[in-house]
Amino acid sequence: TSVVNKIAAGEVIERPASAVKELMENSLDAGATRIDVTIEHGGAELIRIADDGCGIAPEDMALTIASHATSKIGNADDLFHVRTLGFRGEALASISEVSHFLLRSRTHDSDCGNEMLVHGGSVQEAQPCGCPPGTIIEIRNLFYNTPVRKKFLKTTQTEFGHISEAFTRMALAFPHVHFSLKHGTRLVHDLPPCQDLRERIRVFFGEEIADQLIEVESENDQVTLCGYVGNPRFSRSNNRMQYLFLNGRFIKDRALQHALGEAYRGLLLHGRYPISFLRMSMPPEMVDVNVHPTKLEVRFQDSGRIYSQLLGTLRTKFLSSNL
Numbered sequence: 037t038s039v040v041n042k043i044a045a046g047e048v049i050e051r052p053a054s055a056v057k058e059l060m061e062n063s064l065d066a067g068a069t070r071i072d073v074t075i076e077h078g079g080a081e082l083i084r085i086a087d088d089g090c091g092i093a094p095e096d097m098a099l100t101i102a103s104h105a106t107s108k109i110g111n112a113d114d115l116f117h118v119r120t121l122g123f124r125g126e127a128l129a130s131i132s133e134v135s136h137f138l139l140r141s142r143t144h145d146s147d148c149g150n151e152m153l154v155h156g157g158s159v160q161e162a163q164p165c166g167c168p169p170g171t172i173i174e175i176r177n178l179f180y181n182t183p184v185r186k187k188f189l190k191t192t193q194t195e196f197g198h199i200s201e202a203f204t205r206m207a208l209a210f211p212h213v214h215f216s217l218k219h220g221t222r223l224v225h226d227l228p229p230c231q232d233l234r235e236r237i238r239v240f241f242g243e244e245i246a247d248q249l250i251e252v253e254s255e256n257d258q259v260t261l262c263g264y265v266g267n268p269r270f271s272r273s274n275n276r277m278q279y280l281f282l283n284g285r286f287i288k289d290r291a292l293q294h295a296l297g298e299a300y301r302g303l304l305l306h307g308r309y310p311i312s313f314l315r316m317s318m319p320p321e322m323v324d325v326n327v328h329p330t331k332l333e334v335r336f337q338d339s340g341r342i343y344s345q346l347l348g349t350l351r352t353k354f355l356s357s358n359l
């Protein structure tokens with residue numbers, strides 16, 4: 037394993053939760069309808085993600101951990117039309133550099149699976165194995181060969197907290213997918229597919245929060261906005277209950293956060309934040325997701341228009357709901 041590779045790995049995989057996020061994104065890109073996440077010791081010992089997605093053909097298994105190898109975009113032009121959650125081809129390359137990595141996969145038209153073991157970036161074996169259709173990835177001893185990063189890991193509880201947040205974001209962004217999360221022997225969540233985002237919100241945040249939510253919906257040209265915002269009475273002292281998803285990705289966007297604040301102007305005391313669970317979708321051409329390695333920030337082609345749509349939709353809703 038070269039130093040350069042290990043440094044690159046650190047950019048994408050900061051802590052166990054980053055690996056969980058990347059693996060779950062891959063499962064969703066593979067069309068999974070069910071994703072089971074198993075964690076041991078806050079992810080430091082084990083992260084296992086099992087999905088029922090399309091699987092990986094034996095001849096493609098080695099490619100998955102090659103740097104910059106992605107099956108999702110073919111050329112630079114495709115970068116402007118990203119329809120998948122992943123597109124850089126860096127996650128598995130990075131993770132397999134700094135862990136004991138096991139990939140088991142079977143395509144739906146094959147009657148046997150294959151497994152590949154990678155230790156610190158070198159492939160140890162690839163051979164047929166029994167497994168259900170789909171993909172199972174196991175990451176053990178994350179950061180075993182990058183002692184500094186390992187040292188910076190926080191307590192099991194804190195690292196699991198980050199994993200749980202990554203899991204929550206994913207489960208809120210894809211309500212129609214079945215997700216489960218296990219920590220050690222404890223089944224933390226088992227979430228069957230649901231029609232309405234509100235059902236997921238209820239599971240994570242409780243009855244009281246879910247029941248007071250105000251539904252919002254708008255469509256302007258090709259930009260759709262839907263989801264829920266909280267009654268001002270349920271405002272918070274921080275913005276941790278503000279969830280914004282763009283084309284299935286959890287994002288942070290200061291302008292849209294500002295629009296949200298503006299919509300509540302006069303309804304909230306200073307220093308209070310509204311609850312929000314908003315999903316936006318737009319053609320991939322209208323947004324650049326290739327801004328930041330973690331893809332947490334994006335750049336809109338016409339951010340002014342999106343700002344107005346959010347603000348306008350909420351204001352209209354608030355006027356009609358007598359807040």
Ligand code: ADP
Pocket residue numbers: 058062063065066087089090091092099100101105106107108121122123124125126127128129171
């Ligand atoms: P990216 O998602 O940017 O393409 P990754 O390093 O995350 O890069 O994954 C590399 C490749 O491995 C993907 O392009 C995909 O072809 C394959 N792959 C990874 N995870 C899965 C999965 N769960 N199911 C099917 N294919 C997968």
Ligand code: MG
Pocket residue numbers: 058061062121122123125127
């Ligand atoms: Mg990926």
